[in-house]
Amino acid sequence: MERSERFWNPYVAGVALGLVLLATFLVMGRGLGASGTASRLGVAAVQVVAPAHVESSDWLSQATTGGAHPLDDWLVFEVLGVLLGGIVAAYTAGRLKRGVIKGPRISVGTRLGLATAGGIMMGMAARLARGCTSGQALSGGALLSVGAFVFMFSVFAGAYALAWSMRKAWN
Amino acid sequence: MFPFDELIATQRELGLIAAVALGFAFGFVLERAGFGRANKLAAQFYLHDMTVFKVMFGAIVTASLGLVLFGGLGLADLAAISEAGASYTYLWPMIVGGLLLGVGFIVSGYCPGTSVVASASGNMDGLLTFGGVILGSLLYGELFPLFESFHSSSELGQLFLPDVTGIPGAVIAVGIAGVALAGFFGAEKVERIFSRRRGKDLPPDATGRVGRLAMVSIGVLAVLALGTLALPGSQRETETTEAGTIGQEQLARRILDEPWTVRVLDVRTEAECVEARIPGAECVPLDGLGDLGLAYDESGRDLVLVYSDAGAASGLPEPAAAYPGKVLLLENGFAGWRDFALTKPPVPAADAAEAEREAYSFRSALFGAMTGRPAPPPPKASGKMVPKKKKKRGGGCG
Numbered sequence: 337m338e339r340s341e342r343f344w345n346p347y348v349a350g351v352a353l354g355l356v357l358l359a360t361f362l363v364m365g366r367g368l369g370a371s372g373t374a375s376r377l378g379v380a381a382v383q384v385v386a387p388a389h390v391e392s393s394d395w396l397s398q399a400t401t402g403g404a405h406p407l408d409d410w411l412v413f414e415v416l417g418v419l420l421g422g423i424v425a426a427y428t429a430g431r432l433k434r435g436v437i438k439g440p441r442i443s444v445g446t447r448l449g450l451a452t453a454g455g456i457m458m459g460m461a462a463r464l465a466r467g468c469t470s471g472q473a474l475s476g477g478a479l480l481s482v483g484a485f486v487f488m489f490s491v492f493a494g495a496y497a498l499a500w501s502m503r504k505a506w507n
Numbered sequence: 508m509f510p511f512d513e514l515i516a517t518q519r520e521l522g523l524i525a526a527v528a529l530g531f532a533f534g535f536v537l538e539r540a541g542f543g544r545a546n547k548l549a550a551q552f553y554l555h556d557m558t559v560f561k562v563m564f565g566a567i568v569t570a571s572l573g574l575v576l577f578g579g580l581g582l583a584d585l586a587a588i589s590e591a592g593a594s595y596t597y598l599w600p601m602i603v604g605g606l607l608l609g610v611g612f613i614v615s616g617y618c619p620g621t622s623v624v625a626s627a628s629g630n631m632d633g634l635l636t637f638g639g640v641i642l643g644s645l646l647y648g649e650l651f652p653l654f655e656s657f658h659s660s661s662e663l664g665q666l667f668l669p670d671v672t673g674i675p676g677a678v679i680a681v682g683i684a685g686v687a688l689a690g691f692f693g694a695e696k697v698e699r700i701f702s703r704r705r706g707k708d709l710p711p712d713a714t715g716r717v718g719r720l721a722m723v724s725i726g727v728l729a730v731l732a733l734g735t736l737a738l739p740g741s742q743r744e745t746e747t748t749e750a751g752t753i754g755q756e757q758l759a760r761r762i763l764d765e766p767w768t769v770r771v772l773d774v775r776t777e778a779e780c781v782e783a784r785i786p787g788a789e790c791v792p793l794d795g796l797g798d799l800g801l802a803y804d805e806s807g808r809d810l811v812l813v814y815s816d817a818g819a820a821s822g823l824p825e826p827a828a829a830y831p832g833k834v835l836l837l838e839n840g841f842a843g844w845r846d847f848a849l850t851k852p853p854v855p856a857a858d859a860a861e862a863e864r865e866a867y868s869f870r871s872a873l874f875g876a877m878t879g880r881p882a883p884p885p886p887k888a889s890g891k892m893v894p895k896k897k898k899k900r901g902g903g904c905g
Contacts (some may be wrong), residue, residue, distance in 0.1 A: 340771040343547070344577075346558045346689065346713050349540035350565015356532045357566055358573035362583055363525055365510030366592040368533050370620030373635065375644035377857055381647065382687035395648035410526045417530020418537070423626025425538035426751065437545045437616070451632040454615020455622065455639015456646065458608050462619060463647040464658060465604025466594040467613075469535075470620040472601075474563065478570035479589050480679055482666040483596030487605040494609020499552035502613050506549045 367475025371462035545616025577737025
């Protein structure tokens, strides 16, 4: 097998991820997350081009409560760490390479369009569900939150339900 | 001990460094698990590579057992972590949001967190997915007025499996670990069947020595977590909310000086309460507590329960325990109040200490205010008295 396809044993990775999550709970008093940062980045971008729009929107102004900068949040720093950790891990594993990952039967353009479309759906979904697979399913699940398990099973259900229709994109 | 008192709030720089460090570890593990690559993630839904399931459940089980263990040993405040770390449960928004996120997952090949890791490893599809997540969040904000009522519908508050099932958290965490371990063995079989059927390479055998070691560590954690049940009173879930107590003088001062910080509920019978009660108290017999919606009172006031005497030996009534703020029992209940505020205070001796004289003047003023009968003025200070120091406490009587 190619070096770039060699990954950690999934059970070891799972325990390691669990220990990182546990450490986050113990040290920070909260769990890991991701989509919240995307939301804040969006608000920050709108604030640059149309600050009045942020103020007038009940939704966007949540990220600027009390005059705070939308990026002034621990989650933003955490995701910055995710980016750095990802770069170091990919580099040291010989996987740091510009490219597009796709199934064999679709074009790069289609793949990039699907990636964007899926991202938009997830961005909306994560706001509705109060978090994504990291902040809601993983962190909430570890705390035995009912909503987290409801969410997690719905994610798997949604993905499996559409997998057959999407098979051309991946296989 | 843990958590370190909201590191972000108290020691900002240190907290942000910790955030980057923990995020780094998160991103590193995700990348090494293969989650920076969409084909690896999407394979979960074609069943020939169930890495997503294995890693995700391995992580949830490890973290929840670890939390049970730390909480059980008294090293971590599980209640505080749960309160800060878990969102409210909104049943329908979470079902719909979950389904939509699952659809987005199979379409894009990533979830929001893994799209960051994919971007980090140079995958443009990951970068565009993350860009899409940003756009989607903004779009949600723009369309929010349309969703507003659905967004906050079927709210169940912070709801945890132990609350719903009545089973201690340790047992649930161990149960989930058991299901996960069984699921791992199932996943190995499913992978074998579907990689053959789809003509895919079987992912490298995960049940080798390191894989077994990881599963054994989960097993050991589970046994230790169960062991915490044997420790007395260490389980968050079996612990009833402990109420503090408030003394008569403390309560009287707060009622006079800062009445907006307390909500006093007189839980004696209606007749008793109507006859005589603490100023500002609401007459709510115990069986009526449930109608007050105490769980939703976000005013931040301390809730003071007044029984006829010490009361509540068997723990707090359920509606009061659900109160999000502090719940206090009035020491000795209304009987104590009667002794303190409705009884003429004994006059202190002429050479009484400053504190005692101060307490007396407060009590006599209180007595006067409560009963309309003036108490005799305190005796004159003797010449030797030290000049009265200005007390910090502002305003009010006394």
